[in-house]
Amino acid sequence: MSARPSPTTAQPSGPLRFGPRSTAALRPAAEARLTGGFWAQRRRVNAEVGIPQGPALLEAAGNLHNLRLAAGAADAPYRGDLPFMDSDVYKWLEAAAWQLGESRTPGGAGLAEETARIIGLVGAAQQPDGYLSSWFQVARPGERFTDLRWGHELYCAGHLIQAGVADHRATGRPELLAVARRFADHIDDTFGPGRQIDGCCGHPEIETALVELHRETGEQRYLDLARYFVDRRGHGLLADPDPGSRPAGAPDGPPTGPGYCQDRVPIRQARNVEGHAVRQLYLLAGATDVAIETGEPELTAAVERLWTAMAATKTHLTGGLGAHHDKEDFGDAYELPTERAYCETCAAVASVHWSWRMALLTGHARYSDLVERTLYNAVLPGVSLDGTGWLYVNPLQVRDGYQDHGGDQTSRRTAWFRCACCPPNVMRLLASLPHYVASGDDQGLQLHQYASGTWTAGGTDPVAVSVETQYPWQGRIAVTVERSRPGEWTLSLRLPQWCEQYGLYVGDRPVTAPAEDGWLRLRRAWEPGETVVLDLALEPRLTRADPRVDAVRGCVAIERGPLVYCVEQVDHPGGGLDDVLLDPKSPPAVKHCPDLLGGVVVVVASGTRLGLGSAGPQGGWWPYRSTADGSGAAPGGGTPLELTAVPYYAWANREPGSMRVWLPTTD
Amino acid sequence: MSARPSPTTAQPSGPLRFGPRSTAALRPAAEARLTGGFWAQRRRVNAEVGIPQGPALLEAAGNLHNLRLAAGAADAPYRGDLPFMDSDVYKWLEAAAWQLGESRTPGGAGLAEETARIIGLVGAAQQPDGYLSSWFQVARPGERFTDLRWGHELYCAGHLIQAGVADHRATGRPELLAVARRFADHIDDTFGPGRQIDGCCGHPEIETALVELHRETGEQRYLDLARYFVDRRGHGLLADPDPGSRPAGAPDGPPTGPGYCQDRVPIRQARNVEGHAVRQLYLLAGATDVAIETGEPELTAAVERLWTAMAATKTHLTGGLGAHHDKEDFGDAYELPTERAYCETCAAVASVHWSWRMALLTGHARYSDLVERTLYNAVLPGVSLDGTGWLYVNPLQVRDGYQDHGGDQTSRRTAWFRCACCPPNVMRLLASLPHYVASGDDQGLQLHQYASGTWTAGGTDPVAVSVETQYPWQGRIAVTVERSRPGEWTLSLRLPQWCEQYGLYVGDRPVTAPAEDGWLRLRRAWEPGETVVLDLALEPRLTRADPRVDAVRGCVAIERGPLVYCVEQVDHPGGGLDDVLLDPKSPPAVKHCPDLLGGVVVVVASGTRLGLGSAGPQGGWWPYRSTADGSGAAPGGGTPLELTAVPYYAWANREPGSMRVWLPTTD
Incomplete structure (x- = not known):
């Protein structure tokens, strides 16, 4: 447990120090310390x-x-x-x-x-x-x-x-x-x-x-x-x-x-x-x-x-x-x-x-x-x-x-x-x-992001919370009231848009809170030292795009929690990534790799490599094939491949090679 | 039947008049007349x-x-x-x-x-x-x-x-x-x-x-x-x-x-x-x-x-x-x-x-x-x-x-x-x-392209052919020997790469010819007036790309003969084209439209409009959806739609709107 901060009336020391006439619904935290x-x-x-x-x-x-x-x-x-x-x-x-x-x-x-x-x-x-x-x-x-x-x-x-x-x-x-x-x-x-x-x-x-x-x-x-x-x-x-003075391909200004x-x-x-x-x-x-x-x-x-x-x-x-x-x-x-x-x-x-x-x-x-x-x-x-x-x-x-x-x-x-x-x-x-990370209003304090540290916010008589979490690797977020004020106030926790399942606890007791406009709101007379735990399920997800996003039709991306993943060539020796398919029927698994890329959770998925390699198109010199029913060039065959996905933020930190966020599927 | 041209020793009057030391396998036609x-x-x-x-x-x-x-x-x-x-x-x-x-x-x-x-x-x-x-x-x-x-x-x-x-x-x-x-x-x-x-x-x-x-x-x-x-x-x-003096997005040269x-x-x-x-x-x-x-x-x-x-x-x-x-x-x-x-x-x-x-x-x-x-x-x-x-x-x-x-x-x-x-x-x-269109060598004359006209080619004693065809709308190409020379020579007709089925006739008799490196070669002692007919099947085709062409994954294009087709918004009132799917199981049909776009053959295919219209993504404000098996945002529903495809060469000749060559499929 962090040391309880002393009451503060300090002005926010970061961006957006709103004045008294601001009409914003929320105000930036007066104090913001990110500690771990x-x-x-x-x-x-x-x-x-x-x-x-x-x-x-x-x-x-x-x-x-x-x-x-x-x-x-x-x-x-x-x-x-x-x-x-x-x-x-x-x-x-x-x-x-x-x-x-x-x-x-x-x-x-x-x-x-x-x-x-x-x-x-x-x-x-x-x-x-x-x-x-x-x-x-x-x-x-x-x-x-x-x-x-x-x-x-x-x-x-x-x-x-x-x-x-x-x-x-x-x-x-x-x-x-x-x-x-x-x-x-x-x-x-x-x-x-x-x-x-x-x-x-x-x-x-x-x-x-x-x-x-x-x-x-x-x-x-x-x-x-x-x-x-x-x-x-x-x-x-x-x-x-x-107007129109820019030539195609020959910019001169x-x-x-x-x-x-x-x-x-x-x-x-x-x-x-x-x-x-x-x-x-x-x-x-x-x-x-x-x-x-x-x-x-x-x-x-x-x-x-x-x-x-x-x-x-x-x-x-x-x-x-x-x-x-x-x-x-x-x-x-x-x-x-x-x-x-x-x-x-x-x-x-x-x-x-x-x-x-x-x-x-x-x-x-x-x-x-x-x-x-x-x-x-x-x-x-x-x-x-x-x-x-x-x-x-x-x-x-x-x-x-x-x-x-x-x-x-x-x-x-x-x-x-x-x-x-x-x-x-x-x-x-x-x-x-x-x-x-945090904001406040007369109703209380809102946690927008999850990171370990201490935040003070909430109007004329601010409250303070500390947060302990291994997010985004683990879904458990422990929030401790460090400073309260008389009467009820609302601790609001953002329920991330990507989250389908979560548990919410006050102390050790499971509680429910209305998920209101993306917020889990807990209103009560908080005592300093009381702890709220939000436990977000972090199953890997396969994500598809709206059908109008033509660029990624027939593909999925791997996500886990707030992280988008990608595959890099360095993790897939023996070939490139442009003829690799992911099997969405086989559920992806996670692997904690403390020594990889500064410590990451890797997602492992089943896939297939078509084995086109650096060869030309299957049809000879022309990469398009026609049939009456359009089934001509549907991919088939290939060899099984274990796909290793790393968080996209960590890409391009090893030897240069190919990379994909969106992966075609076998289905 | 065209008038028989008189013998000629004229030099080619177009591009590429090869000299005697040229090592090319083939020589441009000495005379080239495109008449209809x-x-x-x-x-x-x-x-x-x-x-x-x-x-x-x-x-x-x-x-x-x-x-x-x-x-x-x-x-x-x-x-x-x-x-x-x-x-x-x-x-x-x-x-x-x-x-x-x-x-x-x-x-x-x-x-x-x-x-x-x-x-x-x-x-x-x-x-x-x-x-x-x-x-x-x-x-x-x-x-x-x-x-x-x-x-x-x-x-x-x-x-x-x-x-x-x-x-x-x-x-x-x-x-x-x-x-x-x-x-x-x-x-x-x-x-x-x-x-x-x-x-x-x-x-x-x-x-x-x-x-x-x-x-x-x-x-x-x-x-x-x-x-x-x-x-x-x-x-x-x-x-x-x-080097490297070009700034990203700010070209100054x-x-x-x-x-x-x-x-x-x-x-x-x-x-x-x-x-x-x-x-x-x-x-x-x-x-x-x-x-x-x-x-x-x-x-x-x-x-x-x-x-x-x-x-x-x-x-x-x-x-x-x-x-x-x-x-x-x-x-x-x-x-x-x-x-x-x-x-x-x-x-x-x-x-x-x-x-x-x-x-x-x-x-x-x-x-x-x-x-x-x-x-x-x-x-x-x-x-x-x-x-x-x-x-x-x-x-x-x-x-x-x-x-x-x-x-x-x-x-x-x-x-x-x-x-x-x-x-x-x-x-x-x-x-x-x-x-x-045509070339010649000591072996005879080669027809590379099909168009109505007369071509003279073939070494020191050139031969001549005339061609009558409604290509690319119809597949029948009639070639008449207009001028021959003593002994055997070879009339070579390119068998188009896209063609799966064809008939070949000399006079009225079906003949076979070895399809050699893309050429149908007919070698004989030709008499002036003899006619060869190449009849190319022009069924509409649905074409898919090599799986490495990411941009068109899950899509087909419509082709017929040498023509690539596209759909234009003007032919599909009541909505756009970005939520339209083509059903590859339903064979496309052709329609001769002499009054459309200067006279074209249109291809009609069955499709579906998802009806997303100008609405935002199905999931609200975010156009990506996740599930455990990646099946989340697969398109479904929609209303049947007859897709009308026009030759791509004729696009953008009517009112401006959307256009697609590659169409996503319903499967």
């Missing part, structure tokens, strides 16, 4: 390896050099040709700040010094009027705010603001927040009704950042500016001056088009998510933040409608989002390819940001269902188990004989990217992860 | 609508303007930002030349004048030393041959040469060939061992053009230069000076990479086709031309190996080639997506060019099998039935609710493209189509 188990292990690698490698990588890639150029402290050409290189620095600073907010951060003193040094550099690069963009200051002088579609100035400002808010909130230091406010004030003086520019940024991000700045500072003008940027989308402000830039239709009229996935999701996170602060029903209805459409028609099994390599965008409804899935790690991070805001805004559990799925299966695969190898695109299949063309979009892990948006995004999410 | 039936109808539209609209479209798009700028005959900014705009003009000139080579070309005199005018403009734009590129002369002065990866100078030169050869061969005019030779001589003086530049072009095309120029002029230097360009591929001459540019591996060592599909196919057509002229066994083995690998693992059912939108390139083996098929019309044209050369080089029928499939199902869909609407990408599926993002890569027909490579490519292929 699965996520603690992943967060330790992030703290000990991931974040510490940042400054050297940002130095090697030129990001810090470019800021020194802007500060007049160096004298050489601008490095790289991307206008948003500053944002990598800001996202890393945000990650470091959340990490520094934890009392026992490894190497905390060194990290504090390192961040102070880089914060100083950022401040030195800022222009007297508050403007800050190393790209425009150094590489495009005099062109400030002339290319809102691709310039990324407001996008970078957004990440600067997020970093400033995080650094102030988590460490109490004022410097970076001050830099951010100066830029925010400059933007507010420049953009808006009756100001110099009526426009918005080709890459959303500043919207959510401005709402957080409003929350941190109490200044209404930042919320008003965020709402303005949300409102002005979809009115053609970002129209391409040369950045991708454009109103859909890509989130400028085709106003948010309140949109029917489904579209365009560049990260842009869409950052924008919707910002719109949800605006709705939380303004309570506007129409905007709330719009984000609810768009979230449901996205989840129902455009989300990969892993929670990954994105269908096209060429514009990094969503496809049509149910267009969810496997090997060409474009599940950018940043889109997964942005999806968690958005869904968490939706969960707080509405109180509905389904948003945290998607957060759980996304964290385990779309964010985490983006970083290797050792914290040094990254994936930008997270495909659901790598074919036998996959040809690696290199570049950011490769299906092989990479030490860093030219467009290095993803790694620091993973860092900042892992560093702030404890804050996505 | 299916292709005559398509060629009439090409001659009466397609080609005549060229000058106005090239004027509107700026291509002719740019040549006038280069000629010093205009004074305004360069139009467009593609360095290869001249090539559209050359391809159109080539199409017009082949068309002018036909004695009864509609509007022939006007077309002759029009081409003469434009040929004059091309000549005027040429620089004194023979160099010609309006882009570099006008928009990038002083940068000649400094950007071989993207400059497209040799690519444009190749199309100029092809046009020059065609114009000279088909019309006898010397002017354009002279312009082409001057540029070819300049290139030969500049490139090669010991010359100023050791390099090749980022976009192959000049290789095959130089071999044709060698054939037209007899000059060895052009063949040597073609071989040099073929040999120097794959040695890193086109290496990106800034043309696509690059050694695979894309056909410079990753020398042709003789390559194991499969890769990279940009059109580049790959033009290169392999050129390599095959070199092999035809040099007889080099290693090069011959390489192109045979690559063709088989392509056909077996990277060819869509339609014959279309290409798997990725972002680089217009081939995917991995068996990576053949449907809605994201990247079957560029130019790749289909190039595939016909290459396969026809392979057929002549080797004498094997399978190459013409692919030519047939590609002509009907990959080239022809690229142009609308009325000759004015084009498709650049030819997808195999358009989803319900498809969102049209415009641009060249749209799934909707377009009047012209910014990158307008495809339309004039279709024009030149249709204009030269009669030359892809």
Whole structure:
């Protein structure tokens, strides 16, 4: 049993510190400590390896050099040709700040010094009027705010603001927040009704950042500016001056088009998510933040409608989002390819940001269902188990004989990217992860995610619980009331969407609770020390897709608890994976493998290898066969094969080879 | 019965006029006249609508303007930002030349004048030393041959040469060939061992053009230069000076990479086709031309190996080639997506060019099998039935609710493209189509394709046949010997790869002939007037793909004869196509519809509509369902539906909607 925490009135030290006028149904936990188990292990690698490698990588890639150029402290050409290189620095600073907010951060003193040094550099690069963009200051002088579609100035400002808010909130230091406010004030003086520019940024991000700045500072003008940027989308402000000017296959400029830039239709009229996935999701996170602060029903209805459409028609099994390599965008409804899935790690991070805001805004559990799925299966695969190898695109299949063309979009892990948006995004999410676990309201405390630790939440007289669990490997979640308050209050436990069977106990007694909108709600006068156990059955599941998801017709995926599994070639010597079938009639088994991939539960299933090997098609030189009844090329024969599936988050951590999430079946 | 043609010693007037040292197994027909039936109808539209609209479209798009700028005959900014705009003009000139080579070309005199005018403009734009590129002369002065990866100078030169050869061969005019030779001589003086530049072009095309120029002029230097360009591929001459410099999703320059540019591996060592599909196919057509002229066994083995690998693992059912939108390139083996098929019309044209050369080089029928499939199902869909609407990408599926993002890569027909490579490519292929039908050798005459007309071929004492057929609507092909020679010779008829049942008759008597390597060979002393009838059974077929083609698992396609069919939303009112299943147990029926789509045979099949409509997934907000045995989301229920399939070449000629080539089955 954990030590009982002392009563606290502390403000939340993570993302989303709502002010008094917030209309959200739920509020973030006031205290959030994640102390053990699965996520603690992943967060330790992030703290000990991931974040510490940042400054050297940002130095090697030129990001810090470019800021020194802007500060007049160096004298050489601008490095790289991307206008948003500053944002990598800001996202890393945000990650470091959340990490520094934890009392026992490894190497905390060194990290504090390192961040102070880089914060100083950022401040030195800022222009007297508050403007800050190393790209425009150094590489495009005099062109400030002339290319809102691709310039990324407001996008970078957004990440600067997020970093400033995080650094102030988590460490109490004022410097970076001050830099951010100066830029925010400059933007507010420049953009808006009756100001110099009526426009918005080709890459959303500043919207959510401005709402957080409003929350941190109490200044209404930042919320008003965020709402303005949300409102002005979809009115053609970002129209391409040369429409249709992108040649097929011969891009001679950045991708454009109103859909890509989130400028085709106003948010309140949109029917489904579209365009560049990260842009869409950052924008919707910002719109949800605006709705939380303004309570506007129409905007709330719009984000609810768009979230449901996205989840129902455009989300990969892993929670990954994105269908096209060429514009990094969503496809049509149910267009969810496997090997060409474009599940950018940043889109997964942005999806968690958005869904968490939706969960707080509405109180509905389904948003945290998607957060759980996304964290385990779309964010985490983006970083290797050792914290040094990254994936930008997270495909659901790598074919036998996959040809690696290199570049950011490769299906092989990479030490860093030219467009290095993803790694620091993973860092900042892992560093702030404890804050996505619990919430509170006047009714009590809600546990959205299951991880060992302590959470304090619940209105003016908060309550606290501690959690002990080996989740996701084991289904037993023990929740102990650490601090109560007079009278009844409700402990709400999310019953995961994937769960078919569970047991619920108070002390040793089985109890029933109404499963209400995805929540198991236990309302009583809780005594400190009382324990609730939720025991989720973790049988492996075989999952099929809606028949309209053409890409995976005739296939199943293996899942267990919140984890999506995959098969990797390395576990199946003697052939590839493209002619392997799974037998759904034979129930899969589980095997605990403490020494494999940092300790995982493996799922073993029966299958068949057709033995096509590297041979050409069965019919000779032509891979299609016709018959009167279409039965010509139905697979048959083959040799039995034991299929070993590992959690998808742990793929691509051994020798490179083929991989499949979706497996064709023998039936 | 056609009039018996007089004996001829004329040289072939189409592509590939082999010289005496050619090592090809077969030689193109000396005379080729296509007089009626299916292709005559398509060629009439090409001659009466397609080609005549060229000058106005090239004027509107700026291509002719740019040549006038280069000629010093205009004074305004360069139009467009593609360095290869001249090539559209050359391809159109080539199409017009082949068309002018036909004695009864509609509007022939006007077309002759029009081409003469434009040929004059091309000549005027040429620089004194023979160099010609309006882009570099006008928009990038002083940068000649400094950007071989993207400059497209040799690519444009190749199309100029092809046009020059065609114009000279088909019309006898010397002017354009002279312009082409001057540029070819300049290139030969500049490139090669010991010359100023050791390099090749980022976009192959000049290789095959130089071999044709060698054939037209007899000059060895052009063949040597073609071989040099073929040999120097794959040695890193086109290496990106800034490797990995393309950011994911933020291209700031043309696509690059050694695979894309056909410079990753020398042709003789390559194991499969890769990279940009059109580049790959033009290169392999050129390599095959070199092999035809040099007889080099290693090069011959390489192109045979690559063709088989392509056909077996990277060819869509339609014959279309290409798997990725972002680089217009081939995917991995068996990576053949449907809605994201990247079957560029130019790749289909190039595939016909290459396969026809392979057929002549080797004498094997399978190459013409692919030519047939590609002509009907990959080239022809690229142009609308009325000759004015084009498709650049030819997808195999358009989803319900498809969102049209415009641009060249749209799934909707377009009047012209910014990158307008495809339309004039279709024009030149249709204009030269009669030359892809028959060949000859000392043994006799081979019919590769079936169309009504007259063909003369067969060595020093050629023979001639006429063909009467309603193919592909009917399977009866009547071949009459129009001119014979003393002694026995062999009439070879390709037995199409798709054909399971056929009858063969000489006069009225059924005969048998050995089906040898895809050929039905009838050897005898033929008398003029003797008739052979090949009667191919045209039952509709249901076709399945190799199990490794993940994209179409659990689906069948409908085929009949050489035609691939598809279903279009317009024929299925009351819903979309994404929840429709085909019942393979119920045999499909055919219906002759003379008033539909210019006259087609429709295939009618039994199916089911699941009735999911525009509803979300059956399980609520999440489109995946799990059970212990994976049987959760198997489709069931639905209402019976008669499925009407039309030939794929005729799709997208009515109101826009969804479309599918591959249909899921009820079993």
